[in-house]
Amino acid sequence: MNPLIRIIPASLVRFFAKPYVAGDSLEKAMETVRRLRAERGLLSTLDLLAEDIREQRQVDRNVQAYMDMVDAAAATPAADRPTLSLKPSSYTTRPLHEGGDAAGSREAMWQIIEKAAAADVDVSVDMEGRQWTDFTLDALQRFHAEGARNVGCVLQTRLNRTEQDLAALPEGTRVRLVIGIYQEPAEVALTDKAAMKARLLEQAEALLKRGHYVEFATHDVQCVRRFLEDVVPRTGVGPDRYEIQMLYGVPRDRFLADLLRQGVKCRLYVPFALGWDLAIEYLRRRLDEYPAMMWLVTKNMFSRR
Numbered sequence: 610m611n612p613l614i615r616i617i618p619a620s621l622v623r624f625f626a627k628p629y630v631a632g633d634s635l636e637k638a639m640e641t642v643r644r645l646r647a648e649r650g651l652l653s654t655l656d657l658l659a660e661d662i663r664e665q666r667q668v669d670r671n672v673q674a675y676m677d678m679v680d681a682a683a684a685t686p687a688a689d690r691p692t693l694s695l696k697p698s699s700y701t702t703r704p705l706h707e708g709g710d711a712a713g714s715r716e717a718m719w720q721i722i723e724k725a726a727a728a729d730v731d732v733s734v735d736m737e738g739r740q741w742t743d744f745t746l747d748a749l750q751r752f753h754a755e756g757a758r759n760v761g762c763v764l765q766t767r768l769n770r771t772e773q774d775l776a777a778l779p780e781g782t783r784v785r786l787v788i789g790i791y792q793e794p795a796e797v798a799l800t801d802k803a804a805m806k807a808r809l810l811e812q813a814e815a816l817l818k819r820g821h822y823v824e825f826a827t828h829d830v831q832c833v834r835r836f837l838e839d840v841v842p843r844t845g846v847g848p849d850r851y852e853i854q855m856l857y858g859v860p861r862d863r864f865l866a867d868l869l870r871q872g873v874k875c876r877l878y879v880p881f882a883l884g885w886d887l888a889i890e891y892l893r894r895r896l897d898e899y900p901a902m903m904w905l906v907t908k909n910m911f912s913r914r
């Protein structure tokens with residue numbers, strides 16, 4: 610991360626990145642989910658911001674929060690129901706490569722996935738930095754082997770291993786395909802964004818041809834167009850086999866409205882926190898990825914919508 614972003618005071622990070630977070634309670638986040646669907650026709654995947662976990666009580670709080678999210682999602686009519694996104698690192702007090710509790714993290718995710726399956730709620734396991742990839746894909750295999758069909762995963766096209774990972778996925782798994790937000794070294798990953806985007810299209814095609822449901826997640830409108838106009842027709846699949854995903858707060862309103870008019874399913878990733886202090890790490894990453902956001906937010910304050 611850019612060291613300058615690291616030293617921006619938390620209060621300022623919060624100010625600039627506020628449009629990316631749906632509030633500081635589940636109630637506020639669910640209100641956003643309802644509004645996005647009712648006013649714009651957009652579906653959501655709801656994510657609890659819970660990074661930098663140090664104590665078991667934080668792990669327990671995260672599990673409980675997801676249990677509540679399952680109840681809230683299940684109470685929503687099926688056609689409007691949000692999916693849930695979760696991160697394995699939210700369930701261990703140390704990263705796995707620093708001796709974290711892999712079995713505990715898997716067990717916590719399983720509790721959530723099992724409850725979600727019974728309530729007909731879909732869950733996606735987000736993909737974190739490369740130290741988590743083996744663990745996350747292995748957990749997915751185990752959940753699938755246990756019979757869970759409501760759980761999907763994320764693959765990052767920047768990683769060179771993704772081609773093999775893709776070929777080893779359990780049959781029919783729902784896959785969110787992204788370029789990947791974590792900086793990874795050139796020995797294991799592409800470092801050029803254009804190449805990552807080319808792979809995004811290639812690997813989306815491979816996934817569709819292998820029978821997977823593809824969640825094509827990028828804000829790059831040219832890339833989305835190429836997916837819809839070139840890749841999808843080549844595979845011959847219908848609109849029930851893919852969707853477009855973007856992050857809540859990234860200004861793509863008109864583009865998404867056009868896609869919806871064309872009958873393309875669109876979903877926003879909607880993060881919320883149980884308190885602003887818990888959202889700061891996520892918000893710093895967004896600022897690091899897109900510093901122009903500081904300018905955009907300032908400009909929006911002075912211009913009428």
Ligand SMILES: Cc1cc2nc3c(=O)[nH]c(=O)nc-3n(C[C@H](O)[C@H](O)[C@H](O)COP(=O)(O)OP(=O)(O)OC[C@H]3O[C@@H](n4cnc5c(N)ncnc54)[C@H](O)[C@@H]3O)c2cc1C
Pocket residue numbers: 734735736737763765785787788789790791802826827828829830854855856858859860877878895898899902
């Ligand atoms: C729904 C969703 C889920 C994701 N889940 C994961 C995950 O589990 N693991 C993971 O590693 N990564 C995840 N990502 C992040 C992803 O890997 C990329 O880092 C991120 O989407 C930026 O890449 P891009 O493909 O949008 O292309 P970019 O080239 O970065 O962006 C395209 C254009 O969009 C605009 N833009 C991009 N970001 C922003 C922003 N924050 N604010 C305003 N405008 C912006 C810029 O104008 C840019 O030119 C997710 C992304 C999405 C959309």
